[in-house]
Amino acid sequence: MTTSITPTPRTAIVTGAASGIGAATVLELARQGYRTVGIDINAEGADATAFEATKINALTHTAVPADVADEAQIIAAFDRALGFLGHLDVLVTSAGVADTTPFMSLSVATFRAVHAINVIGTFLCIREAAQRMQRGGRICTIASVAGLRGGGLSGTAAYAASKGGVLALTKSAARALAAQGICVNTVAPGATYTPMIAEHWKNDAHRARVEAMSVLNRTADAHEIAASIAFLVSAQASAITGSTLVADNGLMMY
Numbered sequence: 001m002t003t004s005i006t007p008t009p010r011t012a013i014v015t016g017a018a019s020g021i022g023a024a025t026v027l028e029l030a031r032q033g034y035r036t037v038g039i040d041i042n043a044e045g046a047d048a049t050a051f052e053a054t055k056i057n058a059l060t061h062t063a064v065p066a067d068v069a070d071e072a073q074i075i076a077a078f079d080r081a082l083g084f085l086g087h088l089d090v091l092v093t094s095a096g097v098a099d100t101t102p103f104m105s106l107s108v109a110t111f112r113a114v115h116a117i118n119v120i121g122t123f124l125c126i127r128e129a130a131q132r133m134q135r136g137g138r139i140c141t142i143a144s145v146a147g148l149r150g151g152g153l154s155g156t157a158a159y160a161a162s163k164g165g166v167l168a169l170t171k172s173a174a175r176a177l178a179a180q181g182i183c184v185n186t187v188a189p190g191a192t193y194t195p196m197i198a199e200h201w202k203n204d205a206h207r208a209r210v211e212a213m214s215v216l217n218r219t220a221d222a223h224e225i226a227a228s229i230a231f232l233v234s235a236q237a238s239a240i241t242g243s244t245l246v247a248d249n250g251l252m253m254y
Contacts, residue, residue: 018045022094068121135181190248215250
């Protein structure tokens with residue numbers, strides 16, 4: 001008599017899980033059979049995403065409140081997450097903020113605040129995940145076409161520079177973690193409809209200008225970016241590391 005062994009579900013931590021691309025990624029991974037922990041400073045929003053994930057599959061999902069720019073909070077959050085998940089296969093660093101302050105009006109305080117979340121927060125989460133991952137671990141960061149082209153859409157200098165930092169950090173992490181068998185990649189979205197740009201998209205002229213910059217002349221939905229992320233953390237992307245998947249409706253073709 002033979003007995004079948006049920007495969008252990010893959011597990012993921014997703015930051016920025018309360019809304020936007022982070023929330024969409026939690027739900028996409030749930031559809032693919034993952035157990036997830038969402039981390040977000042917005043505890044109520046992250047809890048709501050985890051609740052929606054439980055409706056998608058029968059596996060367990062939860063959320064942990066934390067500020068990604070706070071080292072002590074992130075270390076504690078990852079400890080809690082690992083206690084819940086048991087092991088960690090995937091990290092997605094979706095937590096981020098935008099800023100539209102014009103260049104000459106930008107203060108050092110604002111510049112630092114944006115970098116604290118977008119760059120330092122990404123670094124902290126990569127470091128803590130890598131300490132808890134086995135060989136075969138996958139990490140996906142979230143950059144932006146703003147980091148490739150220096151802004152010019154909605155976000156300006158602080159945001160563009162921070163996302164350029166994420167692009168470089170991703171490659172650095174891919175080099176550093178290769179010996180551990182951990183692959184690190186990034187997705188660079190173009191205009192994507194999330195709460196981060198919702199207010200700007202109320203300006204029809206601005207929306208039309210940005211959309212016209214892409215060959216598909218449209219704004220992406222968060223679930224489309226989540227699908228790209230899900231690919232990069234899957235076994236199908238096992239030969240990909242240190243790479244940037246540009247999901248921008250053809251904007252960077254110009």
